[in-house]
Structure formats: structure tokens, C-alpha cells
Amino acid sequence: MIPQEVYKTLELIVGQKNITQEKEILQAYKNKDRAFVNPESELLGTTPDIVIMPKNTEEVQAIVKTANAYKVAYTPCSTFWTPQAGARFEGCLHMDFKRMNTLELDAKNMNATVGSGINYAQLQAEAFKHGLYTVVSGGGSQVSVIPNHLSWGFSPLTYRAGLAPRRIMGVEWVLPDGEIVRMGSFASGKDGFWGEGIGPDMRGLLRGHIGWLGSLGIVTRMCVRLLPFHNVKLKPMQMHRHTFFVFPTDRQKWYNFTCPSTDVMVDFMYEIAQAEIGAAMTRVPIAWRFISRSGCKENFWETWLQDPVQKKKDVEELLINRVMLIGYASQKQLEYEEKVIMAIAEKLGCTLRRTRQMDGSWMQSGDSVTMWYLTGCFMSATGQLDSLDASVKAGAEFAQMKLKYTPPLMEDHGDKGWFQINDFGHSGYLEFILHTDAYDKDPELGLKTAEFYHFENPKLVARTGGLNFFNQVMTPLYHDSPQYGPNYGDFARKVKEAFDPDELSNPPGVLDTLDKVIDTIPPLKALKEKYEKM
Amino acid sequence: MSLKEDLTNIAGADCVIDDPAQMVPYITTDSLWPPMLPHYVVSVKALEDAQKVVLLANEQKVPLKPSSSGVHTKETGPMCGGIILDLSKMKKISNIDNRNRKVTIEAGVTWGELTEELKKQQVRTVMPLLPRANSSVLVSSLERDPWIIPMFEYGEVILSMQMIWPTGELFRTGSASTINYGKEGCFAEGCFPYGPGPIDAMRLMMGAQGTMGTAIWANIKTERLPDMNKSVFIPFERSEDIIEAMYAIQRKRIGHECFAINDLNLAGILADKASDIEGIRKQLPPWSLLLILSGAKWFPKDKLAYEKEVLYEIREHVFPFTEILDVIPGYGSVNKLPELLRNPWPADKTYWKDRYKGASQDMFFITTMEKAPVFADVVMQIAAENGHSINDIGVYIQPIEFGAGAHVEFNFFYDRNNAEECETVKTVYAEAIEETLKMEAHFTRPYGKVMSDIVYEKTGSYTMLAKKAKKIFDPNNIMNPGILCF
Amino acid sequence: MVDNSNLKLEEYRLDMESCPGCRGCIWVDHIFCTGIKYPYRCPSIYHETFDAYSCMGRNKIAIGILNGEVEFTPKMLDIIYKCNLCGACLAGCKRNLDLDTDMVLEALRIRAVEEGVAPIPAHKAVNDKIAESGNRYGADNSKRQEWLPSDAKVSDNPDMVYFAGCNSSFKNKQLAIATTGILDAAGVNYALFSGEKCCGNPLYESGDADAAKKQAEANIAAMKATGASTIVTSCAECFKVWKVDYPKLLDKATKDMDYKVVHITQVAIEKIMDGTIKLDHPVNMRVAYHDSCKLTRCSDDWTPWHGERGKYAVTIPQKTFRRGITGVIMEPREVLASIPGIEFKEMIRNGMNTMCCGAGGGAADAFPEYTQDIANHRLDEAEDVGIDALVSSCPYCKDTFEKAAKDGDRSIKCYDITQVLYEAITGKGGL
């Protein structure tokens, strides 16, 4: 229990209205029952002692300083969409950043400074008004801009709009001990338009290929880069349950191409990148097509499990490269890019399919949530970041390994993962989305899933050389982590020790999470010991 | 064993220098402030040897400064005493990978070498404005030289890197960090730039002037070298107008090379010989916008056509009062620009900044483009007040990331042999830093003690953070001590 | 004790537990988000900010109640009842998921009544009046239809009966008058609802499902007696109750009810289009339409479900999910657009993305300050749009806005759509 004295101090900081320890309200912040295929929230998750809603950097600083003075652990939460946000231990102070909802957009210099409560839908809508755009996380536009820039930041739009760490500009950061650091051009003035530091770039402490997930203090304001878009309004529409933008087809279009083989699809993606055209590009896993067409879960399962032989064939052969072209500068640009893409497709033997000119998934979406409706839970086990070739090769191996764990994993007919090309073709991206039956509580199945997720999968990642953006920092036994770099875990731990010796910032920290969890669960511990010996 | 013996054991006797006379190439800077001497220069050719030197320096707590090309501009010159770790012999260029568009270069690879090598395959890396041919590409990339192509997509060129932490541990960054990188059976190609994990060593190394570790090799982005271009020259009377033009052009994402430059600097670049500079300058407008539109791999003509159309549309709305020209007065056809700007400045030719008066004290920072003219006014005023002719100042404004920011550079040209002029430039330089800093100029690259002292004093919390980080990674403060805020 | 499993909290445990916390329940649909200024469609979270005041939070609280971890304390009742049951969560959640989390909100109230801690006093007062007098005001119900103009062309043998609802019968009588005027102009064969009593919305929304059910049975019996097969309402709440809550309380599907429910705007637009209703009197005004939540999102047909869950919790037989998308949205707009002189503007949050006026769910009775805050927020939005009048299609919206506008000294006018249409038809709307 956090002592009353602390509560009183905190109350003085934010005012009576913005802090609570009423158990009825705390119940709503319970970090459990959140339907992730991840033991963290299920096993560690609990209810916080206090919920507090600061308004600005100064209040966050005062809270963090108080927390340090009384050695109270705190968990920063923006929109609370990940299991790493929220209480994972008793006696925790939950910081809800909803009230930090400022957004200042500098249209001329293409940036926006946001508070931690601003989500992507808000930012993107504001950006569009000025002919600008950002990459909305594939996780949906309900997530807030700051933590997503701090930890992931991927979507097919990253092909053209670059990777999230590059789009972090000025940052106001409350360190775990409560000191405020102003980074990028915030160090030199009020305008956060620039990200590079004075001399060494301290953004290097803020995030790497993934972030600290709240365990290295709190970013209270961040200026993010926006990029030039076209200036034609995207019209929102609703049809049945679906909401989407209708594209202005003289400036923006989707193209779905069927490719004769995976190799050709990959060549196609590379060639498009080398042609320096396109705004987004991704392979479409077949299951997604079924999701978008099914009206409900029942309908999905009915069709998805039908004729498995044909499905397997479809998964092998129905290879769709989905490309978005944008006439950023003019209609002529779009015409030019279309001419190029059609010529490349012809050269490689890819055929254009009928493609609907609308988007409800990537520009300003809330689609990722549909991932839950299949089996009632969701988790991405692996995400690889390297070249597209590397991603695809690894995907094939994962698909093979997955077979041994299906079930409990959901039948996916051998799908080789979701891959796309990033960073204008300089790198690739692979993600395997995992589903198990959330409603089947058979412990044997749970154990088998855990074996796949926490042990086999990381081993394969390490062997094939992937930079995994999901469980790498959280893998028990550090199957891959300590060896990457090598030994990045050691360096990261040194940083953590220097900045947060008492481990108050969102414990358990990213580096220890799973070991700490797994050791508390005998069957998982036994598994761990088995793998330790291997 | 003496330090010299240790170094000799690592690198061989002929790779260790302790004779000040022989050190000249390693310490010469074009700075107004005198260089300081190291005790040793040790040249290595292999990662393992470099590591041994770092381990030794760390163990013996001896200052160590990595040096990649021996071209020390911008006062990155050595500290007092200690060891210079010379990497300029590490010149391997490998894995020119046109599928992922990257190349592996060692620290000693120079702009001249890399450009020549890549040209053979019709590729290039983005380049700063006419770098010295004999300067290191890796250092340029780490030090964030501004690229003359402001395309966001071409930026952030380092994909992954092999480095040595100050404590001597080897480390690879980004997706080159994977366990079996470079070995059979591992798919990783080192294409992803960040990480591994929640820290980003590559970022910490950037702008660090060798204080955070030693970079040995890197995978950096390459891009196709366009074979069809349309260069244009657009003259402007007022800096405000050229800025608006660049905003408009960049917002439309057209063109490759694009920057603004004043008459003196442009003349310094275009003149065949130094004595022609004044003559050419007279023919040039006060401000010139240079822009190269480039075709891509497929249907290059079509691409040029739409970009040209957009450019003319912009002109109509943004700068109807001026022309888009094919000829640069005093120089000739703009068609020579791609060749000029896509190659480094030849090593055998006096560097363009040194042609006018023999030397240049450069001051540059990052700001938003719209503020550049205000900064220019202030700097000119400070120069005038201190007796430095405003006619002797070069100005270069480089939009970055589609013009979301700009590198603004002032070149105070002076005669090294004129003591009075040197003193004036020193005064102007320091005052200009003070004043522009007050106006929120963002000095991302504070070279030299004068600048870094002024800048770091004003940026307290960032300085504190940098010092704390430095302590973690370089507990004995051996890497290039005394510079920046360390 | 309610024996209808569709009204029981336990029935929705799986829905609560499957909530991933995406907050679709609070935001305006992301595609329709217009930026920083009006991001929420859930009034509750806008007002109270803590997560507990969202469907997501109430879901977790409901799990806590089922697990015996939390109790029905006064704070808990504040959380449960400071909610407009406006369907923001219904539409938001169902864009992506098949979770009936919105039903959790209703079942929580029913559970509170079962536990004896509700109806909360403010609601009990209203419920008592309904029990005593047959209307929410405690007025003499025999005078319910006194407003009827003598020249109204009511039929003895109607196809359609007009259910005016308590508000228009006793308080905003001009709405009832306007409605009959519209029905007259439309030339439909209608009558008033003889023996009309409160629809029972306050009863149901207070959680008193038993009382609501009795009210439903009585009103349905009265409906049968009229001999008509269609019921027309001008009140959004009555509309929803007849269309959704009565079948729900009776454990039947809307489609299996013996009557059909239409809203006055649905009748009107048909007759405007075919030329029967003539709009001869221009209404020179800039107006925006406030979508009443009950009409827009809360009026999808009800279909009960009694079945079991298979692998991955698929429903057997397949459940028909309400998604808050088949409400009356276009008709009011078409009506307004067809009136000469009107300059029609959309609210920033409109259609499915509307925000409740703040009165719904019994909040106006129990939490007047809360209601006023939401109404003011909505009026700010209306003023941002730049209009003279905010038009809605529910008397409670009108009342709420009118009060907030008056208290806030705002010049904006607040009308019901029947008033505006009546003005266009007769020039006697008194706008």
C-alpha cells in the first residue's frame, strides 16, 4: 500500500479531482483480463494503488520526484493498449496521461508537438488539414503518438515515410529520478522542430529498435516529423460496420497485384523500391482478406476452415502485393508512378487485380482490433527487421516451425507471415501474428503455446539472425539478447542502473520481465530449466 | 612495458609514431586555434588491433582519439597528449549491394574513393556540399554533414555499424548486431539501423566527435546515380524569397540536389581559379538556388517532365518575378552541375572554402528555413560592427528533410597570415555564436572549445544527460577528453 | 428477479473479458476523427476522465462485481449511472469486435436493482411518479392528450398511432402539435395512442427491468387495442423503447413484434418526396442537426440470443449483433435539406459519431450538472460550426440544449425537427 502521506503530497500536485484511490475506479485500471497471448498481464497484472492524471511536464516531474522520495513505483500509461502499461505489481502508482492532450502543429516546418494523451487519429486528422501526414501505427490510430514513436511505429506507410526513430524530433523527458531533460532543439529553445542533439545524439538512450516501454522515465512532450502528403481531402465514409476513406483517385490509389511466386513478389517489391516510387507496400496475408470480408467471427470460421486443401493452395499461390501510390506533387506524378508499376508488373508477370479505392486500415485506422475477434486474443510472436530477403527467408522457417505448434496455434494453412518493405527499400519487415483459443483454458495447451512463444521462437529468431521487435528484450534466458551486439543487455542494464537504480519506472523493466514472470510459475519454470540445459 | 612498446606490439613499429615532426598530417587543422600534440599516433588495419589499442588506452587511462582520414577540419583536432588511433588505412569497400541499396565501408574510405567505386555500378551515396575528396565518408555520416539532397528518404544513411565501446568491447549496431552476422546460415544483412534493444549505439555515436566510441566499418545506404538530369539555376535578390521558393519545392518533393548559396560562396565553387572569384561573383545574383531534377530508373524522361511541370507551377505562384535559368552567369550551362555536385572536391585543388582568402572559419547550426534570413542579418551586423567585411562572408543554406529544417552556414573568410584579421574573425565568430544561440539557433555540432563552451553552458539539462551517458559508456573518460562537454 | 438471461450480467462475462482495451468505446470513429478538438463520442469519459467512466472501465468493474472483488458502493453507482447509455460504445466496439459490451452497462443497472441498491433516489422519484400517475412528471395522465388541436385529422380507424411520449404531452406540447400537423399534411391515416402511458424508458434505464417489462406489456396491450399496426413517435427515446427495449424485455425479436415503429421524420420524408407534404414557408436559418443518440445508434433491432459457445467462442446458433448502424440518420437530414431557406451544416460529430446531449440514460434526472456540462460542450461545437439553430429529434435533447443555452447566455436557438418542419409546412411553427 502506498502511504497516505504520499497520496496527500500527490494530491497537492494535481489537485483533488485528478487523483484517486477509490477502489471502484482503480478496478477499471486493473491490468488483467486483457486478452493478450502473453503471460505478463495475466500473471503479473494487478490493480494499482493510486491513479493520477497529470496535466503537464511540471506535474509529471513533481510526481516522479515524489515517487522517488518515497520509493514508490510508477507506471506511465498513455492509451494503455499494451500489457507493459499498467500495474504489474502491488503498490503501484498508475499515471494516466489522458489530460496531457496538447497538440501544436507547425505546418510550414512539418512537425507537431504533442502531449502523451494525443492519439494518432487526432494527429493524422490535423496533419491532413495541412497537406501533411504521419505513419499511423498498424496497431491502430487509437494508440497515442508518443509511446508508439518510442517503442514501435510500423505500418506499410513506413516504406515511404521512414522509420519512427527518425521521426522523433524535440523531446521533453522526465528521467526516472524526476530531472527534466530537453532534447533535440528543445535543448536550444522553444521549438522542437529538430531531433539531433548537441554533439552526441541522446535519442540513443530513448529507444533502439524497440523502446524501454516506460522503464526509463516519461516523455511528456514530443515533436514528431510530419511529411508532405497531397492536399486533397480524404472523404470518410461508412458502409455497414466498416468506416473508410474514399481515395481521390487522381492523387492516391491502391493496386493489388497477384504474383506468380513469393520470389517474384519479393523481386517486385525490390524493383518498385529501386524505381523510387510508391507510398506503401505490403504483402496481404490471406487470413486478412477473410477477416475483412466476413461480417462476424462465426462467418470467418465457417469459411476459413472450409476446404483446407484448397486453402493451403491459396495460401501458397494467392500472393498479393498491395501497393499504394500517391501523387504527392501532382496528378501527373501518380500517372507516372502508375506507368512505372505497370511496366514492372508486366516484366515480372504480375497481374493487377480489381482493387477498391478506399482505405480503412492504414491512413487513420482502427483496424488492428479486428485481430482479436478471431480467437479472443492476440499476440505477435516475432517481428524481424532486416532486409526484405532476410525477412522472407525467416518467414519460411517460422511457418515450418509453427506447424508443430498448430494447435494450440490457430490454423493458418501454412501462411508465411506478413512482410513488407521499409525505408524506401533499404530494409524489410516480417511479422507473425499468433492466435490461440482464448477461451480454452486447458493448461497443456497453454504450456505448449508458452514453449513456442518463449523458447522455440526466440531460438529460431537468433539462428536466422532476426532483430525481433516483440520479444527480444523480454525473452527468458536471453536467448538472443545478450548475444546481440554482442551483450546489449549489459549496456542497457548499465543505463537502467545509472538512471533508475531503485527500479521505480514501470517495473519490471523490459530486460527482466519474462524471467521474473516465468520463475513464478512452476510449469514454465520447469520448461525454462529444460531449455537452459539444452 | 612502456605505452609505446605496447602499441608497437599491437600495430608494428612502423605504425607507431611519436616524433612530432611526423605527426603533422594527423594534427593539421584549418582552425584559427593552434593544434595540440598527441604522444603517439598508431595506425591499425584490423578491427582486432583497433580493439587492442582501445583496451590498452582504457586500461592505462590514456586519452584516445580515433582519426579516419587525417583531414581535420572544424577543429576536431587532437587533445593534448594521448594516442591518435589512425584508421585511415582501413579502406575496404565491400558488399556493394544494389538490391538493398547499401555498401560496406571501413572508416578510412574517403569520398573520392567511394564515389569512384560506386560510379562503376551507376550508384552513389548522398553527399554533403563538395566534401574534400580525401575526407572520410564514415566520419561525414556520423558527424551529420548535411546532404545536398534534402529528400527525407535518402537521409539517415548509416544502416548498421561495427564499433568499439570506450571500454574496448566490440559492438555491432542495428540488424548487424545479430549473433551470426556475416556467417553462413544467418540471413541478416545489416539493413536495419536501430538498436539492438532499447538503446541505440549508432545515435550515441552520431555527432559525438569520437567521444562515445570508435566506428570501424558501416553499412551505409546507396542510391542510384541518375543518368538523366535537368539542372536549373534560379537567381534571387532577397534571401526571404529564396527561402519561400525552397519551401515550395521541397513541399512538393521534387528534385534531388537543392540548396541556396550566396554569391561569394558560389563564385568560390564555380571559379576555375581563385583569381576568377571576384569576376564571377559580380555576375551572380546575391542568392542562387541550385536544383537538379533527376530521372529515376524507369521512364526517366517522364519523371523529369512531371517534376518540371510542378516546378513551373511553383514558380508561377511563388516566385513569378524571377526566371528559371539554364545558364549560370560567369560559369556556363547548368548541365555541368551534376558532374560538379556529385563528386567530391578534388584533393589536388585548393579547397573551395580556402580559395578566396586562404582560410575560412565556419559557423553553422540548424534552424527552420524561415529563420535563416534573420540569422543572416544578425551575423552580418556583428561582422560589420567588428570590422569584418560582410563582403568576405559566404552563406550556404541547406534544406534538410524536405526543408523541415536547414543547415545554415556562415563562412568567415580570412587570411591566415594576417594576425589582425584572425583576431577579428575570432571575435566575430564568438559573438555570432552568442547572439544566434540567444535566437535559438540549434548548434548540433559544436566544434572546438570556443563554440562548445558557449553552447553547452546554455543547454544545461542536455549537457547533464550527455555527461551521465558518457560516464556509463566511457567510465575513464578516455575517448577524446576535453571536447564537447566532456 | 429478472429471469431473462439476455438481461443478466453473467451472460456478458465473456464479452467483458474479451475487451482488449482499444477504447473504441470512447473515441469518435478514427476515420471520422477531425483532430484535436472533439475526439470523444462518449460523454461520460469526456466529463469524468478516469477510465472507470468508459465502457472499457465499466466492463472491468463488472468483472469485479461478478468475481465479488468490488461492491455496489455509492461511488460505484455514480460510475454506473453517470453514463448516458448513448450507444457510443456500441458503435465503437462493434466496428471491429463482436462484443456486446454495451449490454454490460444495462445489465449492471439491472443487477444494481436486483441487489437492492438501485434505482438511485433521483430515478426512484421518477419511477414512482410513473407508477402513480402513468407519466414521468406525476401529472394527471387523463390530461395527456389535451394538447391535441381541434382541427387535427385523427382517424377512428387508424393505420398508424402517434405515441407522443411524456415530454411532448406535458412539457413541450408544441412538438406534439407540430407532429400531428405534419401527419395531417402527410395525409396519413393516424390517431393518437389511446390510453398512452409513459413508454417506460426511465424505468428500464434505471435498471428496474421488472417495472419496465410491466410498462411494456401494458403499452403493447393498449397498442393492440388501437387496431393499428404502426406506431409513430417524435421522441427518440420512445422510438428506441418501442423498437428495442420492449422486445428485449419480452425476450422477443423486434421483427417478431406485432407492430412496426417509425419516427416522424421517416414518415415525413416519404411524403415530402412524393409531393404530398408541401414546404411553402421558407425557414431562413443556418442550422445543424444534432443526432439524438437513441435514434441514431441505439435503435438497431433487438434479437435475443439463447445458445452456447463453440470453439473460439463462436455463437451457436449464430448471434445477431447490434452494431448501432441502422438507426434513423439520413431522414432528418433529408427533411432539413428539403426545407427552403435552410442552410444546413453538419456538426463536427454527426451521424454515428454524434455525442449525446448529456440527458440520456437518466443522467438529466440524477446528474444535472453533468448533463449541463455535456450540453455546453455540444453547444460549443455547434457554435464552432457557425449556425443559428441546433435542431434535434428528441424533446429531451431540445430541453437540455435550451437550458444550457439560456444559462450560458448563448444566442443559439434549439429546436426539435418537428417544429422546423411544421414551420415550413404551415408558417405557424412559432420559431
Ligand SMILES: Cc1cc2nc3c(=O)[nH]c(=O)nc-3n(C[C@H](O)[C@H](O)[C@H](O)COP(=O)(O)OP(=O)(O)OC[C@H]3O[C@@H](n4cnc5c(N)ncnc54)[C@H](O)[C@@H]3O)c2cc1C
Ligand atoms: C493488435 C495490435 C497490433 C499492433 N500493431 C502494431 C503495428 O502494426 N505497428 C506498430 O507500430 N505497433 C503496433 N502495435 C503496438 C502498438 O502500436 C503500441 O502498443 C502502442 O504504441 C501503444 O500505445 P499506447 O498509447 O496504448 O501506449 P501504452 O500502452 O499506454 O504504453 C506503451 C508503453 O509505453 C510506456 N509509455 C506510455 N506513455 C509513455 C510516455 N509518455 N513516456 C514513456 N513511456 C511511456 C508504457 O509504460 C508502456 O510500457 C500493435 C499493438 C496491438 C495490441
